[in-house]
Amino acid sequence: MHTSPAPERTPQRNDAAPGPVTPTHCPYCALQCGMGLTRGPAGVEVVERPAFPVNGGALCGKGRTATAVLSARVRLTGPLVRSPGTGELEPAGWEEALDLVADGLARTRAAYGADACGVFGGGGLTNEKAYALGKFARVVLGTSQIDYNGRFCMSSAAAAGARAFGLDRGLPFPLADVARTDCVILVGSNLAETMPPALRHLTRLKDNGGTLIVVDPRRTRTAEQADLHLAPRPGTDLALALGLLHLVVAEGHTDEAYVRERTTGWEEARAAAMAHWPEYVERITGVPVPRLREAARRFGAAEHAMVLTARGPEQQAKGTDTVAAWINLCLATGRPGRPLSGYGCLTGQGNGQGGREHGQKADQLPGYRKLTDPAARAHVAGVWGVDPEALPGPGRSAYELLDALGGEVRSLLLMGSNPVVSAPHATHVEERIRSLDFLAVADVVLSETALLADVVLPVTQWAEETGTVTNLEGRVLLRRRAVDPPQGVRSDLQVLHGLAARLGHGKGFPAEPEEVFEELRRASSGGLADYAGISYERLAEGDGEGLFWPCPAVAEGAPAHPGTERLFLDRFATDDGRARFVPVTHRAAAEETDAGYPVVLTTGRVLAQYQSGAQTRRVDELNAAAPGPFVELHPRLAARLRVADGDAVAVVSRRGRVVVPARVTPAIRPDTVFMPFHWPGAGRANTLTHPALDPVSRMPEFKVCAVRVERA
Known part of the structure; x- marks a missing residue:
């Protein structure tokens, strides 16, 4: 009998400190595992939620320790503004910070046009935030330059x-x-x-x-x-x-x-x-x-x-x-x-599915509608109360947007992403970010990207706000507010509400998530990702198992649509109902190995860290399990290099050089090395990776690049 690895554990309720339990979901990956939060002797505690079918109560180490990032010790609790005198980020009030962000975006738009303002979102934002961010970019700023880090996930x-x-x-x-x-x-x-x-x-x-x-x-x-x-x-x-x-x-x-x-x-x-x-x-x-x-x-x-x-x-x-x-x-x-x-x-990011369905992606409108479709533009513009002709067209994909920073894109509003660590060819991306006229970052923690900002806005996180997410199954879930945020922290929706008002849009950007979701329902109605039949009330029913989209609205008096658990049983979503074979043939990677770079680098994740590590690297238990970067190499390669396990080695590509400890293992091919990408600095794996893009999805080539490995 095969069993799951030991790191998967089921959290146990602390019976010495019973209290009301708020059902919610893990803030990390796209499983969106069910969990409960309660108050215990040590503060907010995670308890099991065995009725949720995706995980049956089990959680990995990241889920079990998720409440650690709620601590004021590790997260932002007030706005920061870069001082023109010292050049350092210094505490500021919310009104000053929002005024500076609105002014920075307005000055850029006035001097260079709307498309000089960029917006970059994240796959961890709730559906409400993703929807509001896409609307803010297209209605308030009038820019086409919006995309999100979910482009790096399953595009x-x-x-x-x-x-x-x-x-x-x-x-x-x-x-x-x-x-x-x-x-x-x-x-x-x-x-x-x-x-x-x-x-x-x-x-x-x-x-x-x-x-x-x-x-x-x-x-x-x-x-x-x-x-x-x-x-x-x-x-x-x-x-x-x-x-x-x-x-x-x-x-x-x-x-x-x-x-x-x-x-x-x-x-x-x-x-x-x-x-x-x-x-x-x-x-x-x-x-x-x-x-x-x-x-x-x-x-x-x-x-x-x-x-x-x-x-x-x-x-x-x-x-x-x-x-x-x-x-x-x-x-x-x-x-x-x-x-x-x-x-x-298997979608990776927490709301990677919903994040692209409702408007963060450069070429999509809410409901998975195409931005180039006149009918889609008319429908969404009608919900937003704007002229369809006023909506900008498709913009740059994620890496292309980052590559344009400091050039055609002069200012950037970034929410919930850390591209200094997560983007390919990261040294170049960091240089582009540093060259911006103005950068504003809204995040929970002071990430490596936030450290470069002109204004940093501290925002609420999963346990401190209500909102919906859509997991890898297309199951729409309600995450409930369980605790109050620290004083001095606002939600992303409050941030967008305040910025929109300062930029001349006093209406249309509510700060209450349920009000935003009600508008999202109307905007998605009739689209491929139809949420019109989903409501907070329905999502809260029973054990909170959620509803699968598409879930259209029904005529008054008719039974509510149950959601679509299984797709394509009768027909596919094509014009004729048939699936399409696509003829494809093998072709080489964008960068093949040669005498100077004879080994293939591939990148990925480890159990105890998540994505760019901005949150998990602040959790002591997770850092103890995975304290830093490394490179896996086969014993035959290690022998050729005269490298032992734990020795420092340099991994060099045409884009940069990193130095990390060697982890010698027969579990990898002799012609391949592996690095996790969770860490910044000298061990940043994405210093090495190739920014070549898929011609259709615009996905960068994270998994394949040519490197050499040297004793350091």
């Missing part, structure tokens, strides 16, 4: 899903379905460290007799649970998927009736796959032909099967095509739109 999967199915929702089925299927191919995901409570669904799959196939260049804790581990060279996932499709066709595992009745484009996609014969794919990926055949046989012969992708195949300059190849494999075997089968993406 490739979103683009591929929309292209194939007409609609992108991370998982088109509940996570619990994973345990009931027969075979799962998990591509580029280390759930045991990034989403530990989700691993229980894979454990149950195996306990039920199902097969788990893990695709990862590292033998991670998750790969150790697999029946079959495929370890391709980073950047070759596309060839691997095409090779599996070739074998599925050759061995007769395609579902011809499904392909004929529910899809289009099969002939072209099949022809592209058949050019990727097994021996050719082995040469590209390094995965032996017998293992390719075994994976194709197990997946093709299963009655029910799924492919789940994560950042591994997605964070590449060909990420959209790579995900398309895995979707093609699912379509050819008749999986999507059938019970206990299909394709899904």
